[in-house]
Amino acid sequence: MNPKPTxxxxxxTWNSITHIAACLDAVAKQLTPDMTVMIVDNASIDGTVAxxxxxxxxxxxxxxxxxxxxxxxxxxxxxxxxxxxxLFLNPDVILADGWLSRAxxxxxxxxxxxxxxxxxxxxxxxxxxxxxxxxxxxxxxxxLQVSRNRHTVDRGxxxxxxxxxxxxxxxxxxxxxxxxxxxxxxxxxxxxDEYLDDDLFAYKExxxxxxxxxxxxxxxxxxxxxxxxxxxxxxxxxxxxxxLIAKNxxxxxxxxIFYSYRxxxxxxxxxETWSTVWRDGFWIALYELKKLVFLTLTGRLSLxxxxxxxxxxxxxxxxxxxxxxxxxxxxxxxxxWFLH
Numbered sequence: 001m002n003p004k005p006t007x008x009x010x011x012x013t014w015n016s017i018t019h020i021a022a023c024l025d026a027v028a029k030q031l032t033p034d035m036t037v038m039i040v041d042n043a044s045i046d047g048t049v050a051x052x053x054x055x056x057x058x059x060x061x062x063x064x065x066x067x068x069x070x071x072x073x074x075x076x077x078x079x080x081x082x083x084x085x086x087l088f089l090n091p092d093v094i095l096a097d098g099w100l101s102r103a104x105x106x107x108x109x110x111x112x113x114x115x116x117x118x119x120x121x122x123x124x125x126x127x128x129x130x131x132x133x134x135x136x137x138x139x140x141x142x143x144l145q146v147s148r149n150r151h152t153v154d155r156g157x158x159x160x161x162x163x164x165x166x167x168x169x170x171x172x173x174x175x176x177x178x179x180x181x182x183x184x185x186x187x188x189x190x191x192x193d194e195y196l197d198d199d200l201f202a203y204k205e206x207x208x209x210x211x212x213x214x215x216x217x218x219x220x221x222x223x224x225x226x227x228x229x230x231x232x233x234x235x236x237x238x239x240x241x242x243x244l245i246a247k248n249x250x251x252x253x254x255x256x257i258f259y260s261y262r263x264x265x266x267x268x269x270x271x272e273t274w275s276t277v278w279r280d281g282f283w284i285a286l287y288e289l290k291k292l293v294f295l296t297l298t299g300r301l302s303l304x305x306x307x308x309x310x311x312x313x314x315x316x317x318x319x320x321x322x323x324x325x326x327x328x329x330x331x332x333x334x335x336x337w338f339l340h
């Protein structure tokens with residue numbers, strides 16, 4: 001009999017005291033002896049670390065003295081673990097019972113699958129002092145959906161769950177809030193000691209990793225029976241109209257806009273090729289022009305983000321060369337996911 005595959009749950013925290021109890025309580029209820037939890041804290045100052053040490057002292061905890069970013073923190077955890085599967089889990093996500101065992105069982109049956117994710121809905125808290133959790137049927141994400149102009153959204157975000165995404169199947173990739181990866185898949189796309197791209201710091205890293213895994217010949221599997229709830233600060237929508245996109249940008253803070261705008265260009269620089277730009281360049285340029293005009297007119301465009309993306313272009317080009325050298329799928333094959 002084959003040994004049961006090992007699983008590591010990796011959680012990056014940064015001032016996460018509001019949500020961490022519900023997250024870890026849900027994880028703890030479904031742990032088995034072959035599963036471990038590793039938490040990397042990015043210099044929280046709100047009591048997150050003290051709470052974890054008091055309530056879950058048996059969980060592995062790595063404390064950074066500064067905020068090294070979401071990507072680097074996950075890379076730290078990956079270098080310290082050796083499990084067959086790794087669950088990336090945000091501290092503001094609550095898993096339904098049985099999530100871990102079902103995900104592992106499905107991955108074991110699908111050896112070419114690099115990642116598995118499910119249906120994330122949103123949750124909130126009651127406005128009173130008790131702050132009780134309110135689970136909703138509003139969808140947060142059922143996977144990443146990339147349009148021809150490379151605008152990326154969480155599929156189904158903001159929609160009421162009426163069963164419209166209840167069909168399992170292959171998809172492009174998943175939100176980094178809750179996704180399980182196969183270790184061998186992550187190793188296949190590793191660049192030096194990076195699994196997630198350290199240059200990104202935070203935001204768009206899930207798009208980048210999904211894109212790289214697709215180029216390396218891996219598939220991603222969506223299972224709607226894998227239910228979780230996410231407390232997302234930005235109430236995004238999967239609709240792609242210009243007015244809705246503009247409204248979404250208005251709801252973001254400058255930190256988010258800086259890294260989202262900068263990283264969008266970094267991800268395109270690394271993963272696009274002339275063969276795809278030739279076919280989709282018009283739609284990409286039109287979308288980027290609209291976004292540039294909006295951010296400029298509203299005073300939300302950070303020239304620092306543009307300059308930062310320019311400074312990192314050589315890093316992205318080097319990483320692109322590695323991707324293209326090891327690729328098992330052509331850019332045009334991956335592009336089929338973008339023709340929505």
